[in-house]
Amino acid sequence: MDFKDKTVVVTGGSEGVGAATARAFADTGANLMLVARGKRKLERIAVELREKTRVEIYAMDVADDDACSSLFKKAKFEFDRIDVLINNAGYHVRGPAESIDAHELGKMIDVNLKAPIVLSRLVLPYLRESGGGAIINVASLAGRTPVPGAAAYSASKFGLRAFTFALADEIQDRSIKLAVVSPGPIDTGFIMSNIDNVVDLTFSQPMSTPEGVADEILKLCVNSKRERSMPPVSGLLTTLTYLFPPLGKALRPLLSMHGRRVKKKLKADLLNVERSSE
Numbered sequence: 001m002d003f004k005d006k007t008v009v010v011t012g013g014s015e016g017v018g019a020a021t022a023r024a025f026a027d028t029g030a031n032l033m034l035v036a037r038g039k040r041k042l043e044r045i046a047v048e049l050r051e052k053t054r055v056e057i058y059a060m061d062v063a064d065d066d067a068c069s070s071l072f073k074k075a076k077f078e079f080d081r082i083d084v085l086i087n088n089a090g091y092h093v094r095g096p097a098e099s100i101d102a103h104e105l106g107k108m109i110d111v112n113l114k115a116p117i118v119l120s121r122l123v124l125p126y127l128r129e130s131g132g133g134a135i136i137n138v139a140s141l142a143g144r145t146p147v148p149g150a151a152a153y154s155a156s157k158f159g160l161r162a163f164t165f166a167l168a169d170e171i172q173d174r175s176i177k178l179a180v181v182s183p184g185p186i187d188t189g190f191i192m193s194n195i196d197n198v199v200d201l202t203f204s205q206p207m208s209t210p211e212g213v214a215d216e217i218l219k220l221c222v223n224s225k226r227e228r229s230m231p232p233v234s235g236l237l238t239t240l241t242y243l244f245p246p247l248g249k250a251l252r253p254l255l256s257m258h259g260r261r262v263k264k265k266l267k268a269d270l271l272n273v274e275r276s277s278e
Contacts, residue, residue: 003028003221006133007079009071010034011062011119012089014041016188017138020210021086021217026052028218033075033082035089037061054079062089062115063107072122082126083133084221087116087160090138090190094197097151105152112156117163124176132175134221137164138213141184141205141229144238145248149199157182165226179220183208183230195267201252203266204259205234 008025012018013034022032026049036042039059046055056078060067075082091111093104120135127133142150143157161180168178184205185191191198208230216228229235241248 003030003084003218005029005031006083006130007031007033007075007081008084008086009075009082009123010086010088011115012036012138013086014038014045016190017183017186017210017213017217018086018088019045020214021088022049022055024211024214024218025084026055029053030084031079032056033058033071033078035060035062035071062119063110065118068115068118068122071119072126076126081130082123083130085119085123085127085133085135086138086217087119087135088138089115092150092153092190094150094153094194094199096149100152108152109156109159112153113159113163116160120163120167120178124171127176128173132173132177134177134179135164135167136217136220137161137178137180138217139164139180139182141182141234141238144182144229144235145242147199147201149201161227168226177221179226179228181213181216181220181228181230182235183213184234186210186213192266192270195263195270198263200256200259200263202259203262204255205237206231 003025008030010018010022013022014036022034022045025032031053032049032055034042034055034057037059042057042059046057049055058071058074060071072082089111091108093100116137137160139160140157142154143161147154164178164180185202185207187207187209213230216230220228
């Protein structure tokens with residue numbers, strides 16, 4: 001797919017992976033509709049990227065069905081076509097499920113699973129009108145194997161991955177590409193700003209960069225792959241621990257021990273950065 005003058009909608013597009021994805025698409029000449037809850041952050045990245053391409057912003061909650069419908073109407077009005085949807089917006093409250101407010105558990109499902117389902121349903125007619133396109137969902141390695149301390153988040157990403165595969169088989173439309181990227185930990189504020197509450201097991205896997213994930217998202221729009229796990233060795237490990245639960249249970253103490261060491265080093269690095277900036 002040549003992205004020049006195509007229209008790409010990116011949810012969670014104001015920072016982290018979403019912002020990196022917006023920058024990557026801007027470099028290709030794609031039109032951008034960037035979505036997030038915070039208008040100020042959207043305006044900042046829009047100013048940056050308008051030097052390269054056309055950018056519109058839409059401040060909204062992806063869990064609002066009416067706002068989702070209005071989003072595509074606005075994108076169609078502004079750019080006259082929609083070609084790619086990147087479902088990247090995410091929400092995570094960390095800790096044992098029993099310790100988390102029930103509303104927050106529901107919000108994780110609404111943002112991470114319900115919203116991508118609704119958005120994917122709503123965008124399909126626009127993609128067909130444009131002659132095809134792509135829907136890329138940003139899941140997680142937590143959606144490939146259960147993660148204690150992140151039960152609802154893990155469930156939402158399991159569901160998003162299953163939805164991607166099922167919808168691809170359901171629509172049977174070769175002109176519309178559906179795929180999912182499943183990264184492990186990513187060096188963004190989503191994890192690093194709340195590092196003390198992130199389970200040690202998470203840091204047992206190599207950390208990706210937002211730019212690396214963005215690069216894989218662009219590739220998934222055009223290649224034949226249905227899923228990309230990051231890094232691949234972690235994808236293999238999650239497959240093995242999912243297929244053989246006793247293996248996962250046996251490996252978990254060792255992986256958590258390794259993750260604890262990595263987490264300690266990351267916290268020390270963050271502290272050094274804070275001190276140097278004072």
